[in-house]
Amino acid sequence: MLIRPLPVVTAFLDALNDSLKSINSSAQLSRSQKVALGVFIMGIVVTKTINWAAFERRSLGRFKATRLCWMFYQAEIAWQSLLQASVRNILLRYGIQSGTLAIDDTGKKRTKRTSKIDGAHKIKDKSTGGYFNGQELVFMVLVTEVATFPVGFRFYIPDPELSAWRKKDKALRKQGIQKKERPNRPEPDHVRYPTMQSLTLVMLQEFVDSFPNITIKAILADALYGTGDFMDKAAEITGGAQVVSQLRSNQKVSNRNHSEATLKAYFSRQKGAETQLIIRGGKEEQVTMLAARLYVKAHGKRRFVIALKYEGEEDYRYLVASDMSWRHTDIARIYTLRWLVEVSFKTGKLIVAGTG
Known part of the structure; x- marks a missing residue:
């Protein structure tokens, strides 16, 4: 059940929060965010999936699927720093x-x-x-x-423009159209x-x-x-x-x-x-x-x-x-x-x- 996270999960989240603060002081987790992440981790451990409805069932309805989904997609968690902080924990933990x-x-x-x-x-x-x-x-x-x-x-x-050109160029080549008569390859937009x-x-x-x-x-x-x-x-x-x-x-x-x-x-x-x-x-x-x-x-x-x-x-x-x-x-x-x-x-x- 997902009523209370395991001590190892709580310890991991505390260490994760410390790592986040060392990366960016404004990136630390709030209490509600730590609770939500604890439920996510426990949910994956217990159900072996990422499934909001399954998490709700395993928590006996305490954590609603809609609320968990909102927290995951809308909460202002520093997701970009989260992986870096997790990796740092593993590196330090195992030397x-x-x-x-x-x-x-x-x-x-x-x-x-x-x-x-x-x-x-x-x-x-x-x-x-x-x-x-x-x-x-x-x-x-x-x-x-x-x-x-x-x-x-x-x-x-x-690049969608380049993909469209490749598709059209392939079709024209099958029709036997010479290269000089086919559209030129567009310049790739590597920035976007x-x-x-x-x-x-x-x-x-x-x-x-x-x-x-x-x-x-x-x-x-x-x-x-x-x-x-x-x-x-x-x-x-x-x-x-x-x-x-x-x-x-x-x-x-x-x-x-x-x-x-x-x-x-x-x-x-x-x-x-x-x-x-x-x-x-x-x-x-x-x-x-x-x-x-x-x-x-x-x-x-x-x-x-x-x-x-x-x-x-x-x-x-x-x-x-x-x-x-x-x-x-x-x-x-x-x-x-x-x-x-x-x-x-x-x-x-x-x-x-x-x-x-």
Whole structure:
């Protein structure tokens, strides 16, 4: 029942309030706000969902769903500082001094008509290859030896004018219309509609500014972030942290002894070495790897590139790292930590599945 919060929840809220005051003296919680947040936390613990009606039932009607909903959406709580304060509590509580930042994006499916939900748009479903209407989030989690927890997120909204142009351009190309006769690509409005890479760089800067004493070992992201510009800026923001992403198989590379070739063609010239890779939880898995320090044409500089495939896979995936002083096995191993982002997504989606 949600009549009274557990002592651990009360202690957490007191510590959270102290952190808020240290960030901004005017951001501290009022008594009623602490009560409401206590109900939210207890409600999630007891019902394993975010569901106002369920919270009301479990409190035997003491906390009305309408009142809780109003408090969550309308109360003047410093939500932007709340996550920062929570992260600070965890770092201090467990004495965490270093970690790896993992980045990814996910979509929240909504109904087909969402006039009252901001930022809803057409999103590609990675699991089916189709599309759905929903909202898109860019997440950043901190992976440590103690725990893995979210430290930042942003809503992503694509430029509607650019999206409309892509749709029309695709239709015209199918009709066989020549490029010179198709409308020109509009200039993207990155101020109003920043890219996922830009949103992530902002989150990285905010984390570094908020927690200057935390050493960032590495930054992990998928192929969307495997651009030279993003990798260079991310490394600069974090004081030279290793940045690991992925390249496409058709990207052009070269070294001192070979002419320019695609990644697939370059690594097909030699047989991969079979080895055991230590992945999550200390588990060992059979993999085939190749590695080389190559000039990546799209980046305009040399990178450490690792061709990697797990047992049973036919095609390599191509990891790219900014710091070439690392061993290729260490780069491949740390990149396996990206699975923890997926775990965070699945856990969060299970919790909000019952939202009401």
